[in-house]
Amino acid sequence: MxxxxxxxxxxxxxxxxxxxxxxxxxxxxxxxxxxxxxxxxxxxxxxxxxxxxxxxxxxxxxxxxxxxxxxxxxxxxxxxxxxxxxxxxxxxxxxxxxxxxxxxxxxxxxxxxxxxxxxxxxxxTAPPDAAPATPAGLVIDDARYSASFAGQPLELTPVEFRLLKTLSAQPGRVFSRDQLMNNLYQDDRVVTDRTVDSHIKNLRRKLDAVSREREMIRSIYGVGYCFDA
Known part of the structure; x- marks a missing residue:
């Protein structure tokens, strides 16, 4: 169709x-x-x-x-x-x-x-058995393109959803900005570091609103970002 x-x-x-x-x-x-x-x-x-x-x-x-x-x-x-x-x-x-x-x-x-x-x-349309394990409390629903933490919905944009899924799929792994942008945008678009930093900032703000006890996305100086499980 x-x-x-x-x-x-x-x-x-x-x-x-x-x-x-x-x-x-x-x-x-x-x-x-x-x-x-x-x-x-x-x-x-x-x-x-x-x-x-x-x-x-x-x-x-x-x-x-x-x-x-x-x-x-x-x-x-x-x-x-x-x-x-x-x-x-x-x-x-x-x-x-x-x-x-x-x-x-x-x-x-x-x-x-x-x-x-x-x-x-x-x-x-990713098959269920291909979905990566996510940290405790975080639920990512591919079918609905939505996510929640500790039972509270996260109002994410599509780009923020893909960013969270990429980071949380491999907790502890440090992703460079280039790696994150390659995962989010696969059409050879020219973007700047400010773009991924802006998305990270917005995603952190939404995660902090439902989990004030700890910072889930950490900045690794001079390298990039990682999801802290």
Whole structure:
């Protein structure tokens, strides 16, 4: 069955161009131009991925992404003309899986869509016997893309979920930033150390909220990070 990509873009020519390229690659598409229509449309028929423009009439993409993450882990690629690093990190912290700056090649968009959906399928369909043992109190649910500690749910973004799963799968092992990014992003994207540090900071904050007795993710100076079992 073809996967469906929801294109949220108020520039008709650009939206039509992306639809043409996605259709040629075997995807189905839906198109929305007004930000106010996005969340009702997603609730009514969940797509496999959302291409979300940041600047939209009615409601901006940042607000949409933030609220979307309160009820769904559908992959989100944010599209924007803003190229500053602070905006790039903001998009990822809101729960976006990727961030593409305009102008961009439609072929690049299709490649990013394919890479993210491939990773999402791998994470969600891993066989039960392949799931690694996790530290006491930590429960990772691949089917629901969710995690909890000591019975308390952790409200994680998809990237934070993958980061926690990578670290907790091998407690005590020290991962460099490059190793973590290679596990999280497998599409040769150029990212900075600040990106993984930002995700670690957010993940620590959420873990600390449910376990104040100890720090579960430790920084190893000059090397990287490890999960303390």
């Amino acid at each position: 073809s996967q469906t990509v929801l294109i949220v873009e108020d520039e008709p020519k650009l939206a039509a161009l992306m639809q043409d390229y996605l259709h040629a690659s075997g995807f189905q598409t839906r198109h929305i131009a007004n930000g106010l229509e996005v969340l009702p449309a997603v609730r009514a028929a969940m797509p496999d991925l959302v291409l979300l423009d940041l600047m939209l009439p009615g409601r901006d993409g940042a607000d949409i992404c933030r609220e979307l993450r309160t009820f769904s882990y559908v992959p989100v690629i944010m599209l924007t003309a803003k190229v500053e690093e602070v905006d790039r990190l903001l998009g990822l912290q809101l729960g976006a899986d990727d961030y593409i700056c305009k102008p961009f090649s439609p072929k690049e968009v299709v490649a990013r869509v394919q890479a993210i959906l491939r990773r999402a399928t791998q994470w969600q």
